[in-house]
Amino acid sequence: MVSHLYSMGLYGMDSFPVEVEADLSSGLPSFEVVGLPDAAVKESRDRVRSAMKNCGFDFPVSKITVNLAPADKRKEGPIYDLPLFIALMKASSQLAADLEGSVFIGELSLTGELRPVRGILPMTIRARQEGFRRFFVPKQNAAEGAVIQGIEVYPVTDLPQLLKHLNGGGQIAPAQPSPAECGNPQNCPDFADVRGQEEAKRALEIAAAGGHNALLIGPPGSGKSMLARRIPSILPEMTFEETIETTKIHSIAGTLPPGVSLVQVRPFRSPHHTVSPAGLSGGGSIPKPGEISLAHNGVLFLDELPEFSRSSMEVLRQPIENGTVTISRVGGTVSYPCSVMFVAAMNPCPCGYFGHPTRRCTCSPQAVSRYLSRVSGPLLDRLDLHIEVPPVEFEQLDSRVTEESSESIRTRVNAARRIQNDRFRGTGITCNARIRPDRLHEFCRLSDPGRNLLKKAFDRLGLSARAYDRILKVCRTIADLDGSDAIESAHVAEAVQYRSLDRKYWLKEL
Template structure:
């Protein structure tokens, strides 16, 4: 709605104000999804139907994901295709993302606006300040650069404990505050966390054909690098098994990202109507005071969740996150209430920590 007049120098401005040589206003910028670069497609991933289903749920509700599996099972391949099924960014999100990258000095040249959701994949040697932000003049770190997009942490246990722990509060609040001598700055950081890891140091614990060579102590030490409080903040724990030969040699086309994205967009449309004028954009952001109003459960689902809470010893935070994932699964099913089948699927995604972290 603004007319913008580009002024190269003061003399051009004087001529314009005098009316001797008017400056023509710049043409307004219009976003065009067709101009965006192509993203890796889920059609390239053979097999892994369960993992793809879990990532579809994660994309539909903005949930955090942990992928556990042996080397070569396709964890990174799956994670890198997640942006291809995320909803198109709203204009306000494009502005926010562009501002952050501009402040960090990372805005690509000749780019007026960042139109694709960020996908940040820092190396495991990154420091805590590298993740959260820092510097004598505070600048955004990786978690803020992933705002409105995905932060992918490959080989999660290889990150330092301090780096991993810096994620805990931003995952809850969606904001990170950097305090330095020169001042205190808060950066937004509403991102989807996608983490990937092996089940043990050698990577083959639970593999159907290759034996694990790790001792119990080594496995416990390796898994212990990922703290319980951080695990509690991850909504879906997904086991990614090795791909068998039948899937790899199958010449049939796998489902494309465009097809999956259509279902994701439909679920997000339901959420956009539900959270209109609230500032909430997805189910993962439901605040505690709205949780039971939004996540209405059928009696059978309520009984199932109660049984899971007692059987698995879920924390209050884990229960809330299971409820939010159940809401997303119900949205994908276009169901007003959370039914038992929706709750059962959500609970299944919270059992891997019991399998691995209680050895």
């Protein structure tokens, strides 16, 4: 007897329907799974066999063939345990329910309990698009799938509960959208904790308002990491579209906590400097998202930038520029979104005290030059703001003056983003940092004094064409914070000062 039902597969950001066919025929007892399964799918045979017996069901003693169609797309992971079980129950006449319009996903324990799997959100979206009406998933994943309207998501705890529901003996209530979210803005560290560093705070406010990349440079203990970790507290709230896309990536990567429905707080990812290029960009035989994609719509922070390997740093250049990372393997090509605010921090030399006002640097000029040379010019050119973070004076640390809170800064950031949303409506541009070159002069109109000042800065500093574009975008953000439609000379002057650490002239100081 042949039975068939539907499950879902996952490849990159996309999902696809999988038809599960089970055939029981005469011959020597065997259990084969075909349809390009990986090792984890083949191991489903043993999990399904044990789960059936331990739950009191009869495992069919016959020649069993299970086909996962389409056979030209690779199936991976333990997500097919549940559909294999249901297909065998149907083929062996132990289940007579009508499964039309239903989709099944889940990993089985040996005792028949369902364990959470990754990728439920993109699978639910595709299942709804394919016209399915019911989606049976592990209970821990139900909140994630329930945010999609137009399809009923059923939380399943174990096999007896599911069989009872399918046979009409007891109904499982469809899951409802949960208010549970990954992270909480109130739990983010606050800028009010940072003493002094007013110039650095202003620069990070500009970076947050326009989505610009930034480099923090200063001696050890000056507060570079402290400042960077507070950036999420001043970023604007995510739109629903950004929330769905961010949650999809974390669902695919398996980093979404059980019971969480949506990632509603902008991600902050800070990988260690030993991370590999594949760890940053993503990889694997079937490529998974890397750190830069997990930071999509949020912040990717690289602390101690020169300590990262050259190959790891250089792999960021194209994704930072384009907002997507494409990973090619023999089995196919996958693209993941990675629209991130890239923030890096570094010391000015190996000992950390080059240019310190009171402590003497012990590094030779050659050692300093080698240290700074670890960060390539092209990568430095993609960092819109170069922010000096000087040591904090004792009077500032000991002050009882209340510093400005993140909530206050975020109010100004949100006001600037609202201006940008109105300006870019219908263009597909999300913030000033994402203005395309062909629209740059349309959105970044300079006053005559501003144009003259920028020309002098361009000639004097020897800036590249990319640096010119990025200065214009930073000017646009400063003008938005100031509520000005035109870019004035004061806006240009402030934007240019954030290129003062341009590598070409930074090294000349040695």
